[in-house]
Amino acid sequence: MWQAIHRNKIKSVILIIVMGMLLVVLGASIGGAIANGTPEGILGGVMISGIIWFIMTVIALTQGKNILLALSGAREVSHDDAPQLYNIVEEMRIAAALPATPKVFILESRAPNAFAVGTPMNAAVAVTTGLLSILSRDELQGVVAHEIGHIKNQDSRFMTIAGIMLGVIVILADIFTRSMFYGGMGRRRSGGSKDSGQLQLILFVVAIVLAILAPLLANLLYLACSRSREYLADASAAIFTRYPEGLASALEKISSSTLPLESANRITAPMYIINPLNKASGTNVVSLFSTHPPTEERIRILRTMASGAGLDAYDNAYGKVKGGRIIGSSDLRSAEVLELRGIKPPQADVNRPKQTREANDILLRLNKFNFVNCACGLRIKVPPAFAAPSVTCPRCGVKHDL
Numbered sequence: 001m002w003q004a005i006h007r008n009k010i011k012s013v014i015l016i017i018v019m020g021m022l023l024v025v026l027g028a029s030i031g032g033a034i035a036n037g038t039p040e041g042i043l044g045g046v047m048i049s050g051i052i053w054f055i056m057t058v059i060a061l062t063q064g065k066n067i068l069l070a071l072s073g074a075r076e077v078s079h080d081d082a083p084q085l086y087n088i089v090e091e092m093r094i095a096a097a098l099p100a101t102p103k104v105f106i107l108e109s110r111a112p113n114a115f116a117v118g119t120p121m122n123a124a125v126a127v128t129t130g131l132l133s134i135l136s137r138d139e140l141q142g143v144v145a146h147e148i149g150h151i152k153n154q155d156s157r158f159m160t161i162a163g164i165m166l167g168v169i170v171i172l173a174d175i176f177t178r179s180m181f182y183g184g185m186g187r188r189r190s191g192g193s194k195d196s197g198q199l200q201l202i203l204f205v206v207a208i209v210l211a212i213l214a215p216l217l218a219n220l221l222y223l224a225c226s227r228s229r230e231y232l233a234d235a236s237a238a239i240f241t242r243y244p245e246g247l248a249s250a251l252e253k254i255s256s257s258t259l260p261l262e263s264a265n266r267i268t269a270p271m272y273i274i275n276p277l278n279k280a281s282g283t284n285v286v287s288l289f290s291t292h293p294p295t296e297e298r299i300r301i302l303r304t305m306a307s308g309a310g311l312d313a314y315d316n317a318y319g320k321v322k323g324g325r326i327i328g329s330s331d332l333r334s335a336e337v338l339e340l341r342g343i344k345p346p347q348a349d350v351n352r353p354k355q356t357r358e359a360n361d362i363l364l365r366l367n368k369f370n371f372v373n374c375a376c377g378l379r380i381k382v383p384p385a386f387a388a389p390s391v392t393c394p395r396c397g398v399k400h401d402l
Helices: 002-034 039-072 083-096 129-134 137-152 155-182 194-241 244-256 295-303 311-321 329-333 352-366
Strands: 075-077 103-107 114-119 122-128 370-373 379-382 390-392 399-401
Touching: 002 039, 002 155, 002 194, 039 114, 039 122, 039 155, 075 352, 083 103, 083 137, 083 194, 103 352, 114 137, 114 155, 122 129, 122 137, 129 137, 129 352, 137 155, 137 194, 137 244, 155 194, 194 244, 194 295, 194 311, 244 295, 295 311, 311 329, 352 370
Parallel strands: 103 122
Antiparallel strands: 075 103, 114 122, 370 379, 390 399
């Protein structure tokens, strides 16, 4: 996948530069509109926006992962908290030959979804409790492999930086428009010349137009890049698991859910395996504003991989479903021929009540609940505020020391 990774790096640099230019032009227009159209005001706007761009790029590179995890309300878990999930992440890290195991995070939400952030050396995989409740192990492995694919292909680093940059543009535009309407910004200063007043008016109009269009243009760039990366992450998942049906079945279940993911927003939405803000995007034709390719299309490609689990098999399946190619010729020439692990029948033995309890138990452990296993089979969950030295089993009456 080196060719795809190289292209991703180039796209990342181009996108950051274009977003920086949008930010600088927006800042120049706003500065000119505020400062009565003076060259000093325009230059000041350029300098301030340039400084903001530089600072936010540094923050995105160093703290972007933590910021996006915090925005999503994700909480880190250990192996003892979620052993199956942790083991799957370790398995897929080995399959992908990542230099370090990504940290594992949980989101408290019934909506099934997942995302990844960070770099191959410092990454994180986050899944919702809803995802753990409805997927079999093979399906969960497919989802985790997809997210590990994003990390391996350096998509996660790109999405982290692009998300922070898009957020800056949106915030700056929002501040200007709110100040304009509520603070009287843009009123012509008294004593200015007619020419300066006309220039200020022009810059004021330009600033308004840019404040509206700049976030839109930045968003289009952001979303267009994220769509193509989903196919490559699906191909990576097939390679890592040798079982494309696992991811296909998981995508089917995730896309069928209509539960909202409250913590998601338009900045973080493209990071998820399926857009949490618009589940209908999985069955509709892709538009300019789609964050992901159609989910039904992704499922058909994965289920058309009858000849193997390698890049060539995925590229052939992609051509049958969509036409054209998605994998670079250099990658295909060096691609290893991989056999499928074997297509299994759909797993109907997922014990949803049991898996839902186990997912909720992860959250209870994070909240410092104490678990007591009674001989009668009941598992007693003791809250951290419980002050008594012992607890009595409500089923059999046995007293347990804490």
